Amino acid sequence: MCVSAEVDAVAGLVIGAIAVDGLRHVPRRADLILASLPLVLAVHQLIEVVVWWGVEGDVASSVAHVAVYAYLLVAFGLPLLVPPAVAVLEPDGWRRRLMERLGVAGAFVALVLLAGVVTGPVGAVDGGYHITYHARLFDGGALTVVYVMATLGCLLASSHRKIVAFGALNLGAVAALAWLTVSGFVSLWCAWAAVTSVVIAVHLRTVDRQARGRGARGLDWRRPRKAVPFGPGRSRILPTR
Numbered sequence: 005m006c007v008s009a010e011v012d013a014v015a016g017l018v019i020g021a022i023a024v025d026g027l028r029h030v031p032r033r034a035d036l037i038l039a040s041l042p043l044v045l046a047v048h049q050l051i052e053v054v055v056w057w058g059v060e061g062d063v064a065s066s067v068a069h070v071a072v073y074a075y076l077l078v079a080f081g082l083p084l085l086v087p088p089a090v091a092v093l094e095p096d097g098w099r100r101r102l103m104e105r106l107g108v109a110g111a112f113v114a115l116v117l118l119a120g121v122v123t124g125p126v127g128a129v130d131g132g133y134h135i136t137y138h139a140r141l142f143d144g145g146a147l148t149v150v151y152v153m154a155t156l157g158c159l160l161a162s163s164h165r166k167i168v169a170f171g172a173l174n175l176g177a178v179a180a181l182a183w184l185t186v187s188g189f190v191s192l193w194c195a196w197a198a199v200t201s202v203v204i205a206v207h208l209r210t211v212d213r214q215a216r217g218r219g220a221r222g223l224d225w226r227r228p229r230k231a232v233p234f235g236p237g238r239s240r241i242l243p244t245r
Contacts, residue, residue: 009056012195016049019198026205037089038167039208044085045198048078052135052191059130072128073121076139079194080117083110083151087158096163103158110154113147134191152178166207173200 023042030039051074058068087107094100120141127138141147156178159171177196 009053009060012049012056013053015195015198016046016053019049019202020046022202022205026208029205029208034092035208037085038093038204041085041089042198042201042204044078045194045201048075048194049198051075051078052195055128055135059128059135068128069126072126072137075128076121076126076137076190077118079190080121080151081114082197083107083114083154086110086155090158090162090167093164094162099161099163102161106154106158106161109150110158113150113154117141117147117151131191137190164207166203166210170200170203170207173203 019042023039023046026042027036027039030036051071054063054071055068055075057063058065058071087103087110091100091103091107094103117139120139123140125138125140129136129138152175156171156175159167160175162168162171174197177192177200181192181196
């Protein structure tokens with residue numbers, strides 16, 4: 005991943021297609037936040053295509069600069085998205101409370117990181133096999149630790165096995181990348197997170213299949229629904245034909 009604009013483009017398009025399919029299998033409205041995560045990560049990869057073009061001189065510097073800002077805003081904003089996406093689906097009370105606490109820590113670190121991006125300066129250079137991003141951050145090492153704890157901790161705390169698998173895959177990648185490279189950490193880990201997010205799409209398909217097996221219809225995005233009489237003073241919702 006991240007070795008070129010072409011690789012990022014292919015990855016973004018493939019993951020995006022899988023993400024759209026996952027959205028088609030959302031059984032409940034509460035799952036929409038989690039279902040949107042693979043799509044966000046797919047778009048993230050496509051944004052990096054423009055960053056690549058910028059460092060290679062294929063687009064105007066102003067366009068590349070906007071792409072760098074957009075990429076970092078998504079990367080640093082993930083702790084605002086992931087904890088609530090997982091917590092809203094958690095049936096276990098103590099796990100949900102733990103996720104909520106991790107979400108508070110995630111929101112704090114995300115706001116600090118985003119403030120660093122907004123106040124600038126930011127930049128990106130070709131790191132050889134990845135993009136190296138630069139941003140002015142206060143105590144970046146400590147922020148990274150809290151970022152990982154908040155974002156991956158809530159995944160590992162889930163009672164859903166596939167969500168735990170997604171968290172474990174990314175925790176392993178974080179450990180490996182922290183040992184292998186510092187300059188490429190943001191680019192390479194976000195790419196890995198995008199690839200492994202297909203686990204979420206598989207999870208949504210499984211939940212949808214189980215719901216339909218129990219007779220639940222899930223969300224139907226294709227047909228409008230209308231109310232018809234059902235007993236004295238009552239009505240029920242049926243799909244239109």
